[in-house]
Amino acid sequence: MAQSAPTSGAFPSAQLPVKFPVWSLVIFCLAFGVMYIPTFATLAQTTWATDEQGHGPLILAACAWLLWGMRNDLFAPPAKPALVPGFLLLALGLAMYVVGRSQRVIEFEASSLILVLVACILLVQGGAAVRRAWFPILFLLFMVPLPGAFVQALTLPLKSVVSMVAEQILYWAGYPIGRTGVTLMIGPYQLLVADACSGLNSLFTLEALGLLYMNIMNYKSKARNVILAVGIIPISFIANVTRVIILVLITYHLGDEVGQGFAHEFAGLVLFSVALVLTYGLDRLLAARFDNLKGARDGR
Numbered sequence: 001m002a003q004s005a006p007t008s009g010a011f012p013s014a015q016l017p018v019k020f021p022v023w024s025l026v027i028f029c030l031a032f033g034v035m036y037i038p039t040f041a042t043l044a045q046t047t048w049a050t051d052e053q054g055h056g057p058l059i060l061a062a063c064a065w066l067l068w069g070m071r072n073d074l075f076a077p078p079a080k081p082a083l084v085p086g087f088l089l090l091a092l093g094l095a096m097y098v099v100g101r102s103q104r105v106i107e108f109e110a111s112s113l114i115l116v117l118v119a120c121i122l123l124v125q126g127g128a129a130v131r132r133a134w135f136p137i138l139f140l141l142f143m144v145p146l147p148g149a150f151v152q153a154l155t156l157p158l159k160s161v162v163s164m165v166a167e168q169i170l171y172w173a174g175y176p177i178g179r180t181g182v183t184l185m186i187g188p189y190q191l192l193v194a195d196a197c198s199g200l201n202s203l204f205t206l207e208a209l210g211l212l213y214m215n216i217m218n219y220k221s222k223a224r225n226v227i228l229a230v231g232i233i234p235i236s237f238i239a240n241v242t243r244v245i246i247l248v249l250i251t252y253h254l255g256d257e258v259g260q261g262f263a264h265e266f267a268g269l270v271l272f273s274v275a276l277v278l279t280y281g282l283d284r285l286l287a288a289r290f291d292n293l294k295g296a297r298d299g300r
Contacts, residue, residue: 028120035097035116039109047106047145055205059143062212066136074121074129086122089115110144135215142208146201154200156182162237163193166244175252184244186252193244203236206275213279224290231282232275239275246270 040060048056067074093115100108118137121129130137159182167179170186177186182193210232214225 028124032116032120036113039101039106039113042106043110043145053145053201055208056143056145059139059208063136063140063143066139066215067133070133070136073132074125077125077128079124080126080128081124082122082126085127086119089122090119093119106145107147114140114144135211139208139211139215142204146204151200158200159193162241162244165241166193166248169241169245170248175249177248184248186248189251189256191248191251202240202271202275203233206236206239206272206279207232209276210279213283219290221290224286227286228279228283232279235275235278235282238278239271242274243271 043056047053093112096108096112096115100106100110100112114137117140118130121133163179163182163184167177167184170177175186177184179185184191184193207229210229214228219225219228
């Protein structure tokens with residue numbers, strides 16, 4: 001008799017009934033909400049309110065959607081609670097939450113959500129359920145605010161490289177452009193490449209979108225997934241340079257008011273449009289190598 005293989009990806013099998021009482025899920029959601037709604041409110045007023053890390057709510061919603069979609073695969077098998085690691089991880093998560101909440105270290109407070117979630121799954125279902133839910137759990141890392149020291153250490157070098165590449169491209173195109181540090185001078189205008197234009201935060205956003213895309217597409221080839229994930233890094237850089245060039249050209253041809261007004265916001269849309277097009281193009285190139293003749297998504 002042939003044995004059917006377990007499904008994986010963003011949409012696992014929903015044929016088995018969920019074997020856990022509804023009231024337990026309600027209690028869990030209420031407890032989780034009471035604990036972390038204040039955290040979400042703080043993030044909404046601070047980190048998530050910025051252009052750089054405004055993707056946090058989308059990451060949280062995507063993880064909730066993924067976990068709900070695989071609820072049968074998580075809870076249908078017999079429960080094998082891992083009490084010792086579960087309680088240890090829960091204690092660590094609660095300690096991080098208390099320290100982060102009391103000392104206003106939002107990185108600790110937000111990170112504790114991941115540990116508490118994993119601990120709850122261990123206590124309710126066991127390690128097998130955690131392994132099945134590995135992608136939504138790791139995906140939650142993109143919701144956690146980036147540490148300030150890490151951002152400051154990488155922002156200036158990235159801004160310097162972006163401004164240098166943008167200057168060279170426009171110079172080769174015949175524009176009267178110069179550069180001093182991260183300040184671009186074109187015609188009568190001087191444009192400072194801001195921290196948001198470094199591309200660091202857009203890199204994390206695009207990487208998160210790329211990983212979500214791979215999970216939804218359910219590619220089986222590890223090589224394909226690795227190449228696509230790594231390829232998003234130069235794609236993000238190219239898209240960010242394109243954004244800076246567009247802002248410089250708009251300012252040069254239409255004036256500073258236009259460049260700092262609607263066009264500035266429009267350039268952000270261009271960044272993600274260029275990145276998504278390039279990511280899809282890379283995915284289609286990889287398809288020629290890793291997809292079989294019928295287009296199935298299994299690696300070779």
